Amino acid sequence: MISFETRILDEFKIKKAKIDTLSNYILNHKDPKNIEAKEASEFLDVLIDEIDKFYVLHSDILSKNGKKPHPRSLLPDNKKWNENVEIFYEKNPRRRPRK
Numbered sequence: 001m002i003s004f005e006t007r008i009l010d011e012f013k014i015k016k017a018k019i020d021t022l023s024n025y026i027l028n029h030k031d032p033k034n035i036e037a038k039e040a041s042e043f044l045d046v047l048i049d050e051i052d053k054f055y056v057l058h059s060d061i062l063s064k065n066g067k068k069p070h071p072r073s074l075l076p077d078n079k080k081w082n083e084n085v086e087i088f089y090e091k092n093p094r095r096r097p098r099k
Contacts, residue, residue: 008058009065015051016070022047023072048072064088066095
């Protein structure tokens with residue numbers, strides 16, 4: 001049976017992938033001033049708001065599993081989240097992402 005924690009981690013991974021895919025589409029679009037690119041940018045803002053709300057709701061689980069807010073996130077740095085992430089990487093040094 002899949003645990004609640006695993007579901008949250010998988011959902012966060014999916015949300016991050018959606019944002020990364022859409023942002024790459026916008027950056028690599030032929031005509032960035034096109035209506036299609038502008039609407040995609042507006043939708044990207046909606047997705048960022050959604051992932052921010054998701055992170056705030058489940059920040060305890062996500063930060064204790066080494067997940068920081070998405071780089072495009074509008075959330076301010078939280079000392080508790082950063083401490084939880086560092087503790088996770090001290091316990092699991094091989095899982096630290098490359099810089």
